[in-house]
Amino acid sequence: MNSKENSAGDRARDLKPGSELPSVAGLRPDFIWGVSTSSFQIEGATNEDGRGQSIWDVYCRNGKVKNHDTGDVACDHYHRYREDVALMKQLGVQAYRFSVAWPRVLPQGRGAVNEPGLAFYDRLIDELLAAGIEPWLCLYHWDLPQALEDLGGWTNRESVAWFADYATLVAARFGDRVKRLATFNEPSMFSLFSGSLGTGDRNREDALHRMIHHVNLAHGAAVDVLREKVPGASIGCIHNYQPCWPSSGSDADAAAAARLGIYWNRAFPDPQCRGEYPSPMRPAIDRYIQPGDLARIFRPIDWFGLNHYSPVYVKAQPASMLGFAFGDKPAGVPLTPIGWPIDPEAFGETLLTVHHDYGLPIYVLENGLGGFDKPDETGAVTDPERVQFLRAYIGAMNEAASNGVDVRGYFIWSLLDNFEWEQGYSNRFGLTYIDYPTQRRIPKASFRWYADLIKKARRR
Numbered sequence: 191m192n193s194k195e196n197s198a199g200d201r202a203r204d205l206k207p208g209s210e211l212p213s214v215a216g217l218r219p220d221f222i223w224g225v226s227t228s229s230f231q232i233e234g235a236t237n238e239d240g241r242g243q244s245i246w247d248v249y250c251r252n253g254k255v256k257n258h259d260t261g262d263v264a265c266d267h268y269h270r271y272r273e274d275v276a277l278m279k280q281l282g283v284q285a286y287r288f289s290v291a292w293p294r295v296l297p298q299g300r301g302a303v304n305e306p307g308l309a310f311y312d313r314l315i316d317e318l319l320a321a322g323i324e325p326w327l328c329l330y331h332w333d334l335p336q337a338l339e340d341l342g343g344w345t346n347r348e349s350v351a352w353f354a355d356y357a358t359l360v361a362a363r364f365g366d367r368v369k370r371l372a373t374f375n376e377p378s379m380f381s382l383f384s385g386s387l388g389t390g391d392r393n394r395e396d397a398l399h400r401m402i403h404h405v406n407l408a409h410g411a412a413v414d415v416l417r418e419k420v421p422g423a424s425i426g427c428i429h430n431y432q433p434c435w436p437s438s439g440s441d442a443d444a445a446a447a448a449r450l451g452i453y454w455n456r457a458f459p460d461p462q463c464r465g466e467y468p469s470p471m472r473p474a475i476d477r478y479i480q481p482g483d484l485a486r487i488f489r490p491i492d493w494f495g496l497n498h499y500s501p502v503y504v505k506a507q508p509a510s511m512l513g514f515a516f517g518d519k520p521a522g523v524p525l526t527p528i529g530w531p532i533d534p535e536a537f538g539e540t541l542l543t544v545h546h547d548y549g550l551p552i553y554v555l556e557n558g559l560g561g562f563d564k565p566d567e568t569g570a571v572t573d574p575e576r577v578q579f580l581r582a583y584i585g586a587m588n589e590a591a592s593n594g595v596d597v598r599g600y601f602i603w604s605l606l607d608n609f610e611w612e613q614g615y616s617n618r619f620g621l622t623y624i625d626y627p628t629q630r631r632i633p634k635a636s637f638r639w640y641a642d643l644i645k646k647a648r649r650r
């Protein structure tokens with residue numbers, strides 16, 4: 191048994207059954223409680239009102255998703271957004287993070303603007319504001335217009351200009367009402383795994399490094415646009431940050447885990463927040479960097495968006511790109527129903543690391559549990575594992591805040607069960623159950639628990 195196994199076993203004790211609320215005494219009085227979603231995962235209406243195709247429409251059509259699921263209907267949020275905002279109001283959240291579907295507003299990714307697409311986000315934003323919920327808008331949550339993918343997508347340096355133009359359109363249209371703006375969701379995920387998170391053949395080291403650099407440049411360009419066009423903007427980027435740990439005590443696995451950790455956790459935050467790429471990446475990425483690029487990426491931002499779920503266990507696989515593969519999880523690590531390790535202490539450590547390394551206010555913009563929830567015979571959906579998970583993770587965040595971490599908000603993934611990428615609709619992360627055949631929304635037990643927590647936290 192290695193030391194991680196020991197500590198994972200100890201950590202399992204954090205997960206006590208029951209539904210009592212965690213302490214929030216360490217959190218700021220103006221702490222923001224929210225929920226997150228993304229366009230492709232909930233909107234549906236993929237062929238309506240002039241929306242163009244995204245890489246995910248094509249990926250689904252090519253049969254790459256479990257059960258041949260597609261985003262065509264998803265949660266039908268495009269038509270049911272009012273009901274969804276009403277759910278948020280019932281929940282008591284102060285903020286809602288969503289993304290704009292680039293191909294809905296620019297069907298070809300650039301050029302002709304699709305007015306009905308913009309009008310949908312106008313309606314959504316107005317509905318949120320009327321409900322007293324602050325909109326947090328993310329420009330890019332993976333649904334690249336297919337027309338741009340056909341030109342090489344993020345591997346083409348032109349993508350920086352495409353993204354800046356798209357940001358200009360969004361800022362001009364919504365900047366009067368939306369002040370919280372994120373450039374990208376999890377750039378490391380769609381760059382590292384774009385063979386699956388995109389349509390193209392991107393699993394080459396050279397394409398990977400070009401893509402990383404262009405996405406970083408696109409971030410910097412969009413920050414400048416948003417800063418200039420949106421008075422009072424509060425801007426950040428949302429990073430998926432999970433500690434990468436070796437799955438055995440071998441040196442080779444330790445080296446592979448360290449290498450993956452650099453790409454997964456640092457390839458974007460380091461240049462964006464510190465103005466440099468981590469040194470182990472430089473031999474591979476330097477050839478794509480033109481004079482002035484690092485200054486274009488390192489633009490002042492207001493916060494660090496943190497998505498965190500679980501540590502990642504890694505083993506060496508010399509034949510693969512970057513020399514890693516996912517390894518076995520040590521025995522004794524508690525797992526979510528979909529098999530992700532549960533380790534609230536690792537969340538606390540991640541908060542400390544991000545605070546220490548980047549010194550920005552942190553908003554946790556995704557955290558949650560994936561399961562296979564089902565209504566019982568009375569029609570109720572009870573999800574005690576999710577409640578236990580949230581209680582333990584929020585407890586760890588409270589502790590980190592008490593230890594000086596500047597964490598200012600926490601958003602659960604997700605408001606609704608939704609299209610979980612390659613897993614389709616089989617994995618459910620929602621506080622609200624979706625009965626897909628009828629589109630009925632059923633708040634789960636965790637929904638009521640979170641509503642109680644927010645009430646308690648806001649009464650302070």
Ligand code: FCB
Pocket residue numbers: 228231375376379430497556603610611619
């Ligand atoms: C994150 C994604 C989000 C969702 C959750 C479960 O990596 O940002 O869209 O799929 O995982």
